[in-house]
Amino acid sequence: MDIDTISRRKFLKLSGLTGVALTLGYYLPADAKEPKLITAFDAENRGIELNSWIYIDVSGKVTLYSHRAEMGQGVYQSIPQIIAEELHVDLDKVNIVFAPGDNVKYGNQITGGSSSIRGSYKNLLNLSATARVMLIKAASNKWNVSELECYAEDGHVIHKPSGKKLHYGELVLEASKLDIPKNVVLKKTSEYKLIRKPLQRQDTPLKTNGTAVFGIDKMIPGMLYAMVERNPRLRGKVKSFDATETLKIPGVKQVFVVRMGVFNTFREGVAVVADSVWAAMKGKKALKVDWDDTGFEHLDTEDIYRRMEEALQKDEGLSFVSKGDSNAIIKSAEKKIDVVYSTPYQSHSCMEPLNCIAHYQKDKIEIWGPIQAPDWVQDYISKELGIAREKVIVNMTFLGGGFGRKAFMDYPHEATMISKEINAPVQVIWSREDDATQGPYRPGVSYRCQGVVANSEISAFKVSIAGQNNSHWRGGAKDIPNRSATEGFLKPYVDNIQNLSIVDIPFETPIPTMWWRSVYASTNGFAYESFMDELAAESAKDPITFRRTYLKDERSSELLNKLEEVSGWKNRSKGYGVAITECFGSTVGQIVKVSKNAENKIQIDQVWAVIDCGWYVNPDIIKAQVEGSIVMALGAATIHEITFKDGKTVQNNFNTYKMPRITDIPPIEVYIMENDADAGGVGEPGLPPFAPALTNAIFDLTGKRIRKLPFELAKV
Amino acid sequence: MAIINLKINSKEYSIDVDPQMPLLWAIRDFVGLKGTKYGCGIAQCGACTVHLNGQPVRSCSLPVAAVANKNITTIEGLSDDNSHPVQKAWIEEQVPQCGYCQSGQIMAAAALLSKNASPNDADIDAAMQGHICRCGTYPRIKRAIKKASENKP
Numbered sequence: 001m002d003i004d005t006i007s008r009r010k011f012l013k014l015s016g017l018t019g020v021a022l023t024l025g026y027y028l029p030a031d032a033k034e035p036k037l038i039t040a041f042d043a044e045n046r047g048i049e050l051n052s053w054i055y056i057d058v059s060g061k062v063t064l065y066s067h068r069a070e071m072g073q074g075v076y077q078s079i080p081q082i083i084a085e086e087l088h089v090d091l092d093k094v095n096i097v098f099a100p101g102d103n104v105k106y107g108n109q110i111t112g113g114s115s116s117i118r119g120s121y122k123n124l125l126n127l128s129a130t131a132r133v134m135l136i137k138a139a140s141n142k143w144n145v146s147e148l149e150c151y152a153e154d155g156h157v158i159h160k161p162s163g164k165k166l167h168y169g170e171l172v173l174e175a176s177k178l179d180i181p182k183n184v185v186l187k188k189t190s191e192y193k194l195i196r197k198p199l200q201r202q203d204t205p206l207k208t209n210g211t212a213v214f215g216i217d218k219m220i221p222g223m224l225y226a227m228v229e230r231n232p233r234l235r236g237k238v239k240s241f242d243a244t245e246t247l248k249i250p251g252v253k254q255v256f257v258v259r260m261g262v263f264n265t266f267r268e269g270v271a272v273v274a275d276s277v278w279a280a281m282k283g284k285k286a287l288k289v290d291w292d293d294t295g296f297e298h299l300d301t302e303d304i305y306r307r308m309e310e311a312l313q314k315d316e317g318l319s320f321v322s323k324g325d326s327n328a329i330i331k332s333a334e335k336k337i338d339v340v341y342s343t344p345y346q347s348h349s350c351m352e353p354l355n356c357i358a359h360y361q362k363d364k365i366e367i368w369g370p371i372q373a374p375d376w377v378q379d380y381i382s383k384e385l386g387i388a389r390e391k392v393i394v395n396m397t398f399l400g401g402g403f404g405r406k407a408f409m410d411y412p413h414e415a416t417m418i419s420k421e422i423n424a425p426v427q428v429i430w431s432r433e434d435d436a437t438q439g440p441y442r443p444g445v446s447y448r449c450q451g452v453v454a455n456s457e458i459s460a461f462k463v464s465i466a467g468q469n470n471s472h473w474r475g476g477a478k479d480i481p482n483r484s485a486t487e488g489f490l491k492p493y494v495d496n497i498q499n500l501s502i503v504d505i506p507f508e509t510p511i512p513t514m515w516w517r518s519v520y521a522s523t524n525g526f527a528y529e530s531f532m533d534e535l536a537a538e539s540a541k542d543p544i545t546f547r548r549t550y551l552k553d554e555r556s557s558e559l560l561n562k563l564e565e566v567s568g569w570k571n572r573s574k575g576y577g578v579a580i581t582e583c584f585g586s587t588v589g590q591i592v593k594v595s596k597n598a599e600n601k602i603q604i605d606q607v608w609a610v611i612d613c614g615w616y617v618n619p620d621i622i623k624a625q626v627e628g629s630i631v632m633a634l635g636a637a638t639i640h641e642i643t644f645k646d647g648k649t650v651q652n653n654f655n656t657y658k659m660p661r662i663t664d665i666p667p668i669e670v671y672i673m674e675n676d677a678d679a680g681g682v683g684e685p686g687l688p689p690f691a692p693a694l695t696n697a698i699f700d701l702t703g704k705r706i707r708k709l710p711f712e713l714a715k716v
Numbered sequence: 717m718a719i720i721n722l723k724i725n726s727k728e729y730s731i732d733v734d735p736q737m738p739l740l741w742a743i744r745d746f747v748g749l750k751g752t753k754y755g756c757g758i759a760q761c762g763a764c765t766v767h768l769n770g771q772p773v774r775s776c777s778l779p780v781a782a783v784a785n786k787n788i789t790t791i792e793g794l795s796d797d798n799s800h801p802v803q804k805a806w807i808e809e810q811v812p813q814c815g816y817c818q819s820g821q822i823m824a825a826a827a828l829l830s831k832n833a834s835p836n837d838a839d840i841d842a843a844m845q846g847h848i849c850r851c852g853t854y855p856r857i858k859r860a861i862k863k864a865s866e867n868k869p
């Protein structure tokens with residue numbers, strides 16, 4: 001019939017896919033805050049641009065257009081697990097396709113803030129359950145029976161009395177024309193068959209046989225390779241360069257100056273384009289570049305921390321939290337604790353160095369790469385190059401680590417500029433040295449912590465913070481405090497400590513800084529939870545009992561109970577430390593046990609971690625994320641730091657920016673709290689408590705308080 | 717430039733390249749096997765590990781001319797179907813996170829087990845400490861190697 005033909009064509013237009021299908025997605029009505037579910041059919045009739053998230057085709061295959069990049073945190077697995085649960089299909093029937101960058105269609109796509117599942121799980125559950133109900137309805141219409149007599153199982157709808165059975169694929173056309181049912185009832189946690197089960201990740205086999213395609217592995221026809229010599233002082237311009245030797249290298253094609261955005265500033269480099277990575281690498285080494293660094297403050301780490309220290313002692317700044325009167329209490333106290341904690345700059349150092357393919361064409365730009373924030377890249381490139389955003393196509397690959405670094409626009413921008421110059425597709429590969437020396441880094445932060453204990457309780461608690469504010473790099477106002485000043489610090493602490501003051505002291509350097517796994521919680525957590533321990537010691541109370549005074553809410557108390565239970569806290573010997581932090585909607589407590597080894601050096605014997613992330617999907621992925629976070633925290637606390645000398649980054653590869661190795665890792669046990677509270681993040685919250693739990697354990701064993709990271713375990 | 721004959725995963729390849737080019741880039745860009753990864757280029761991370769006559773080597777630091785006509789195995793040559801005991805154990809223990817370092821880790825573990833069927837903790841540490849995993853999958857790597865040694869026929 002005509003109408004069918006038309007709808008079919010419209011479907012094709014809408015979904016951009018072949019075949020008839022049930023396509024269900026969310027859209028955000030102009031006048032509403034909550035997104036609404038809609039079918040492709042309805043969307044077309046009402047002229048709404050469909051946000052096509054889920055698509056069931058005539059073969060019964062389910063495809064989700066994932067708006068999230070996969071960078072190791074297991075979204076590849078968790079999202080299909082959610083869909084399969086409510087849709088009643090086999091997990092292997094669910095495919096996931098990374099959606100190209102487009103925040104108009106998909107909403108903010110940044111994979112960060114541990115938000116992949118947090119942001120979407122309720123919608124995904126509802127989407128899948130709704131599709132199931134519609135397929136059941138479609139079958140009951142076909143059979144002319146009551147839908148109450150039908151149920152869905154394994155990708156089929158079954159009529160119970162007669163045993164008749166139809167495959168989802170046979171029902172999609174019918175279902176796609178139905179109205180969307182309201183108030184679809186979701187399963188209870190106890191009814192889950194897939195969610196909360198430690199199912200294997202579907203991407204694992206691709207990562208054990210070398211077939212997973214990371215950005216660096218991607219190839220497109222006619223692609224050249226480029227490497228760039230960038231200003232070693234992070235800023236500045238190319239005064240001149242000599243490419244005589246470079247151009248002699250077989251395979252080197254072109255050498256020119258390229259400019260890329262670093263937030264709101266620019267950085268220049270000299271690009272070497274060649275027909276192989278090796279030729280580009282060799283060509284880069286043979287370059288001679290004269291840099292213009294004028295106006296660049298010649299950075300030095302010691303200087304930076306001295307300036308922080310001075311700022312902290314001045315006692316001014318922007319108030320972030322002010323409760324009661326901690327200043328007066330501290331001033332008049334006979335005995336107070338007044339100490340400074342400091343944390344270093346750190347590099348993300350993803351195992352896959354930065355890389356990006358760009359193909360600049362007359363009427364569009366196409367980009368492929370390990371990209372955490374495709375829609376930001378789309379926006380940025382569109383603005384910088386003055387080309388309509390829909391003409392900028394950003395394709396994501398697997399990411400060999402992200403940790404915040406791959407949410408930054410410099411490397412796609414630079415690749416685009418090079419492709420434009422040579423008028424051909426190009427893959428720009430950063431050497432490990434480029435990746436390590438160019439930033440942006442996690443900002444180093446220093447904290448002045450002042451406190452008074454009376455009657456074994458906190459009578460005043462004040463933390464002043466001096467460190468770069470990441471948001472300044474993105475144009476954030478400088479007269480307001482860093483809104484992450486208490487990131488990592490438990491909300492119940494803020495609620496229950498009577499005299500509490502948190503002050504942000506604006507502090508600037510020319511070093512580009514950015515989010516690093518768990519962001520400010522990674523540094524705040526060390527200061528806050530170490531200081532909490534100092535106050536507990538001052539009160540002569542057990543560190544967990546002391547914290548309980550302020551963590552009376554049910555979830556915190558249960559988490560503390562669990563920590564005590566799994567670590568045998570109550571019957572412990574010397575050498576135990578605890579810390580508990582909260583970020584991205586999840587709370588993690590850790591206990592570290594240390595002892596002295598045969599050479600009288602500190603060794604870490606065991607780590608226990610308990611995470612409360614509310615509703616969750618896959619316990620094994622959560623455990624893996626917490627284990628990995630602890631390893632990353634161990635490196636940042638005891639092994640590596642980024643320092644600056646003479647305006648340059650000192651560490652440039654894994655021989656100087658050393659990483660934790662298999663030999664450094666203690667046994668780690670991870671426990672997950674069971675509850676149905678809103679889902680919190682899992683990729684980052686396991687990181688912040690490790691460093692303070694470790695240094696608190698060292699204090700417990702030795703009486704020595706460590707206030708500066710990193711420190712060497714062997715030198716304690 | 718020079719013609720170099722390579723024997724990778726029992727196949728012969730003849731490529732015309734700079735003889736000083738590290739084996740890593742020859743494998744990736746001229747032979748077209750992308751499972752072997754670049755991580756540091758200075759023999760620090762192990763991401764580029766392949767087998768040379770059964771021994772684990774850092775392909776980023778071996779000039780391609782030095783390995784002409786020798787038996788090279790890359791991750792793609794370990795098995796056709798993820799059936800090598802190490803690959804199986806890696807899947808059972810769900811080792812990979814981002815996965816980028818894992819080709820190198822797996823090649824190192826496979827080489828270890830071919831020499832030592834039941835390695836103890838110290839053996840595992842010695843064989844694996846040259847391999848960085850930024851995602852921190854070390855606890856699972858240890859478990860998987862033990863599992864692979866048990867699973868071995």
Ligand code: FES
Binds near residue numbers: 753756759762763765
């Ligand atoms: S790339 Fe060869 S050891 Fe790192």
Ligand code: FES
Binds near residue numbers: 813816849852
């Ligand atoms: S799994 Fe990501 S670096 Fe090892």
